[in-house]
Amino acid sequence: MISDFQAVRENLFPASHGAIEDWSKFPWHRDRTNQIRAHKAHSSQAIAIDVFGTLKVSSDRDRIFDAIAERVGVAPGGPWAVTLEWTDTDRLLGEPRPTQVDALAVGSAAALVIECKFTEPGGQCSQTAVSRSGEHQCNGNYEDQINPGNGVRSRCALTGKSIRYWEYIPEVFDLDPGVDHTPCPFKGDTYQWMRNAVLAAAIGKHRNRQSAALAAFADHPSFPTARKVKRGQINPALARQGAITPISYKQIIAIACQVGRDRALWDELSAWIDHKIARAASRKPGFQEVGNGC
Template identity: 70%
Template sequence: MTLDFAAVRENLFPASHEAIGDWLTFPWHRDRTNKIQAHKVHSSQAIAIDVFGTLKMSIDRDRVLDAIARHVGVSPGGPWSIALEWTDTDRLLGEPRPTQVDALAIGSKAALIIECKFTEPGGKCSQASGSRTRQPQCNGNYIEQANPGSGVRSRCTLAGKGIRYWDYIPKVFALDPAANYAPCPFAGDAYQWMRNVVLAAAIGEHWNLKAAAVGAFADHPSFPTARKARRGLLDPSLGGQATITPISYQEIIAMACHVGLDQQLWNDLAAWVEQKIAKASLRFDSATTAN
């Protein structure tokens, strides 16, 4: 085992280790130098593995996932399975690089598409951003325009590339795909949450399950996603039946303590997560002050 993995193991709750499987081939989040990031105290992947990896290996998996399913409004019913860093190999949304879901839980009646956050906000659409080598491909509005790179005309640059988000958006949001919106309703960090909502719709349709999108987050007043979760991860003015239900790691562990049999496990995990959040908040607050 490399030093990289030794540091990662130290940063993961011990009961979650067996959920990794093959540590060499597991799709670790990496930086630009290809270094694994899960050794860092504020790693969103690490805290997701702490909680959902432990849940995957626990005797209480079905009980806890039934409780989460009820919380987000879908039918409980096991047996449940959990896949960490699940990739949509069926390419249901037509993405050249399919969305990688932090955790996917599948039961007999429902599926939970789980996006996990720690200290970071949601991700934004890259099409309206330029770089040193590429000009923006979208003007930030959902309005007919020509992609300056390809010349393809569409209201959404991604739709012009064959990506099917707007095939599903009208099914789950109160938005008309033939209307103009300025700015695009998914121009900000709503973009990442939207991707999970439409993927849930696509998975539910494909597998004939009731599917729900879940935003798991570390609840601390300093963290952007936690602050946003209190207001709603998506703007309620988008309407329709579209929801991504926020649920904190602390709430998930509290549910496990309530319905689970292995009380020592969940008490230990609660202490581990609280200590990690406390350390990460000190680092986050220091970095924010410095900036």
């Protein structure tokens, strides 16, 4: 463990430090040896704190989140409360291990579920992986099948475990839960985006607010999420438009520059993010430095 968090602090934009109330209790991402990963230059958690931690403590917070809300098609209206590494303790989706998202922003009329990516792809469903018993709990299709791990028959192994994704999927993705889908429409890293989209829907219903799911990403052609955004593949092929709204960190900072009052702060954050992207991509072929400033 990094005892004094010095390396972590040095890797976080200085203005974001105030967003972390207790550094020893904050839910840091850790590696297999229990070391905090946020000291690494390519840390996804660190760049998320850079941007959304700075927004959380900024005097420009409400006007910036109002502008982001309007951009993604939900109602503006503050005050906005921002929680970093928010966990669904209400277990709205019935998950045994509730989803944790990088940031949740809640205003008076809307909630934004924000998943952040840097150099890594999205997460995949574990049910198609080989379990400890050497079997797959799902065959990769959404079709009637028996989970060999628990003997439950269902089209989705997660539904068979009382996880409620498919209660929200019909509305969010316009998919019929009563027919087969081959392969499962949420194969690969589409699974993580689906989870965030249905969580946003569940939060909206629970809190009586409009809701939206955002994919915040570092924009560079060598990064997986950025490539998917450019190819229009952030949403599943059958999804309704707007199930997940991709927005780059540079776009967020541009919004801050446009509507915020602390121009110097957002210029500094822009340069900080540019430098991080440059460091992470510097060994990639064809890298080109991105411009600084608003």
